[in-house]
Amino acid sequence: MGAIVSRDGDSGVLHEAALLAFADAAILDRAKLADARATLSAVAGHETMVDAAAVIAGFDAITRVADGTGIPLEPPKAVATAEWRAELGIDAFWSAKV
Amino acid sequence: MRQELQNAIERAHAALGEPGVWWTAGERLKIVQETRAVHACSLCRRRKQALLPHGVSGEHDAATDLASAAVEAIHRIVSDPGRLSESWYRRTTDSALSDEAYVELLSVVAITTALDTFGRARGAAERALPGTQSGEPTRRRPKRAKPGLGWMPMLAPADVGPEDPPLYACAGRSGGNVHLALSLVPEAMMQFWDLFEAMYLPQHAMRDFAREYRAIDHAQIEMLAARVAVHNQCHY
Numbered sequence: 001m002g003a004i005v006s007r008d009g010d011s012g013v014l015h016e017a018a019l020l021a022f023a024d025a026a027i028l029d030r031a032k033l034a035d036a037r038a039t040l041s042a043v044a045g046h047e048t049m050v051d052a053a054a055v056i057a058g059f060d061a062i063t064r065v066a067d068g069t070g071i072p073l074e075p076p077k078a079v080a081t082a083e084w085r086a087e088l089g090i091d092a093f094w095s096a097k098v
Numbered sequence: 099m100r101q102e103l104q105n106a107i108e109r110a111h112a113a114l115g116e117p118g119v120w121w122t123a124g125e126r127l128k129i130v131q132e133t134r135a136v137h138a139c140s141l142c143r144r145r146k147q148a149l150l151p152h153g154v155s156g157e158h159d160a161a162t163d164l165a166s167a168a169v170e171a172i173h174r175i176v177s178d179p180g181r182l183s184e185s186w187y188r189r190t191t192d193s194a195l196s197d198e199a200y201v202e203l204l205s206v207v208a209i210t211t212a213l214d215t216f217g218r219a220r221g222a223a224e225r226a227l228p229g230t231q232s233g234e235p236t237r238r239r240p241k242r243a244k245p246g247l248g249w250m251p252m253l254a255p256a257d258v259g260p261e262d263p264p265l266y267a268c269a270g271r272s273g274g275n276v277h278l279a280l281s282l283v284p285e286a287m288m289q290f291w292d293l294f295e296a297m298y299l300p301q302h303a304m305r306d307f308a309r310e311y312r313a314i315d316h317a318q319i320e321m322l323a324a325r326v327a328v329h330n331q332c333h334y
Binding site for chain 1: 274
């Protein structure tokens with residue numbers, strides 16, 4: 001998980017670097033999006049790029065639904081993820097405190 | 099592209115131009131236009147950079163004649179979702195925006211975001227708005243929606259009545275908190291989840307690790323989901 005949050009390691013997920021670069025460009029840096037798309041398509045194929053785009057888009061939306069309604073984590077999920085949320089700094093997010 | 103995904107995208111796009119439960123078709127399309135205009139709003143840009151977003155005052159660069167409360171809601175949801183708060187929600191909805199209208203607005207913003215982010219990511223041009231369908235909002239509120247979980251009342255699975263749409267049962271949805279989020283307007287909830295499940299995974303597939311349902315596997319999907327959630331500072 002640390003690799004996903006801070007990009008400082010290798011998660012072992014197939015095509016990790018190309019997928020994360022694609023997500024970063026799609027959400028944060030449109031100037032890099034064309035290159036990231038081309039790289040991902042080249043290393044993993046067009047269908048992988050399309051399904052990755054779909055997941056990125058879906059979560060770009062659902063995070064707004066969650067944060068725009070004030071829903072809390074379910075208690076079992078909160079307990080199960082307490083340690084790594086603290087470790088990854090997720091508990092420091094503004095949305096964790098309101 | 100998967101046919102199921104293409105079909106869900108076409109349904110979602112067309113529905114943006116249909117009358118909703120609390121907004122007319124024309125108003126829903128204005129919400130789409132306003133959502134797309136946020137990236138050019140100087141107030142949103144200044145607030146995003148500020149330590150405290152409410153410490154920066156001013157007027158949004160609105161693209162429509164929607165009421166100021168709706169414009170504020172759209173702009174904040176789009177530009178700075180990770181720093182929304184209950185106090186902001188109370189201020190925004192106390193003025194001229196009901197809980198129900200806010201929830202449907204949020205659904206339209208979320209669907210627009212999903213469609214536009216997907217198109218941009220895969221290299222497609224931004225789609226034109228769909229045609230406007232005639233008709234009036236039904237203004238139907240679930241009778242058994244209750245306050246307590248989030249900022250507005252929600253309809254839990256156990257409280258769904260025969261007069262309500264099958265918002266959970268239609269797709270085997272578990273009724274997790276994220277499912278409940280938009281449940282005050284069941285039709286808006288179902289429209290969002292119809293698209294979201296085609297983009298991500300349906301409920302039954304989320305923990306079916308014996309089979310892969312997409313061109314990317316479960317680990318790749320969850321890695322991307324986590325990455326986007328971090329970028330948007332989403333605690334949930």
